[in-house]
Amino acid sequence: MILETQTNWVSRSLQHVWHPCTQMQHHAAIDPVPLIPVSHGRGIWLYDMEGRRYLDAISSWWVNLFGHANPRINAALKEQLDQLEHAMLAGFTHAPVIELSEQLAALTSHQLGHCFYASDGASAVEIALKMSFHAWRNQGQTEKQEFICVQGSYHGETVGALAVTDVSLFRDAYGPMLQRAHVVSSPDARQAQAGESAADVALRAAADLERVLQQRSGKVAAVIIEPLVQCATGMAMHDPVYLQRLRALCDQYQVHLIADEIAVGCGRTGTFFACESAGIWPDLLCLSKGISGGYLPLSLVMSTDAVYQAFYDTDVRRGFLHSHSYTGNPLACRAALATLQIFADDQVLSANRARAQAIATAFAPLQNDSRVAHVRQQGMIFAFDAIEPDAARAASFSRRFFSAALEEELLMRPIGRSVYLMPPYILSDEDIALLAQKTMNVFEKVMHE
Ligand SMILES: Cc1ncc(COP(=O)(O)O)c(C=O)c1O
Helix, strand or coil: CCCCCHHHHHHHHHHHCCCCCCCHHHHCCCCCCCCCCEEEEEECEEEECCCCEEEECCHHHHCCCCCECCHHHHHHHHHHHCCCCCCCCCCCCCHHHHHHHHHHHHHCCCCCCEEEEECCHHHHHHHHHHHHHHHHHHCCCCCCCEEEEECCCCCCCCHHHHHCCCCHHHHHHHHHHCCCCEEECCCCHHHCCCCCCHHHHHHHHHHHHHHHHHHCCCCEEEEEECCCEECCCCCEECCCHHHHHHHHHHHHCCCEEEEECCCCCCCCCCCCCHHHHHCCCCCEEEECHHHHCCCCCCEEEEECHHHHHCCCCCCHHHCCCCCCCCCCCHHHHHHHHHHHHHHHHCCHHHHHHHHHHHHHHHCHHHHHCCCEEEEEEECCEEEEEECCCCHHHHHHHHHHHHHHHHHCCEECCCECCEEEECCCCCCCHHHHHHHHHHHHHHHHHHHHC
């Protein structure tokens, strides 16, 4: 038997695996971006083929909630495997999807009582956009065809989701394919001018939204928002008053509000749904990533009864005929049920309040660091911006930080110069101290090299 080395795995991967969100040539360059073959995961750690470990400080693209190889989720999945791995969801149903839908509806106090399933986040966004458009059409409002998104928004990589995404790096190559949305001002609190509060910025941004709603009155189907934190644009955070204004404006102009909680849902921002901290509910809510504990691709759209009723009819064409082969997969739903059980058993939201406070304390030295701007936190999302006046160094900051972090046993991928943590909800006080120490070591190294 040939003993595979780490290097062999890397070269085999580069030969045949086309990696996501990656310029593949960068792995082959003179100063290559590292590619880590993962052997296994335990708790907050991922291990490579040579036994080196990496603290998963970003929950593997924001999906993992309770650590890798979580014994409770593993046990639930093993049991489900022997029961039912998959059955189609049209004409059939099963316990995991029913129980999950019931529990999620209850978490919204039945404001969002209907769950439609898919696999990845972008598919949920596609579904929400189509549902909004089609619901208005079914109600005779065929002119409502346009969408509004916020500056810097990110909703996924499929063609519909990219149309409401405002990150040019991901969007521009496909511009001619997209039915572009209206882009309104961002409520990002970092834009505060002297003397302005985060709430002032939010109200200014809401006024811009109102301007577009007025201009396009009767033409807009929905506004889509990442509540509280726009993650992919660099953890831009806003005041909850923005969401309250958004809800009021959507009611006033009779436009659906779509909350994309794919990244910020499942307790990331402090409450189970981010919208809860503003005391509002959207018409449609997208969930994915953490809902399966980071185990299996699962996404869903929750809707109000009003949206659901717009499709409820004897005519099949007025139904929502969207489908995916793996819609409501029982294994993924069972992982989600085990995840919700952990939330309840371990009182995770209240334990996370203490964790979030411990993170703030451990990273407090950054507040006085002149090379750092906008230290910010929303629940279990913590971020700061590195000040790097040199344009070339600023452009390479993220790549240099990622490589230096690996040497410190850390998995972190800054977005531009925004360094962030979005760790699993199992960090102990010792883990937090270690994470802070390692992050600051990496920051020193990257700023000095
Ligand atoms: C807010 C938001 N929406 C949608 C998506 C797309 O999800 P997926 O990558 O699972 O398609 C992401 C992914 O990061 C996201 O952060």
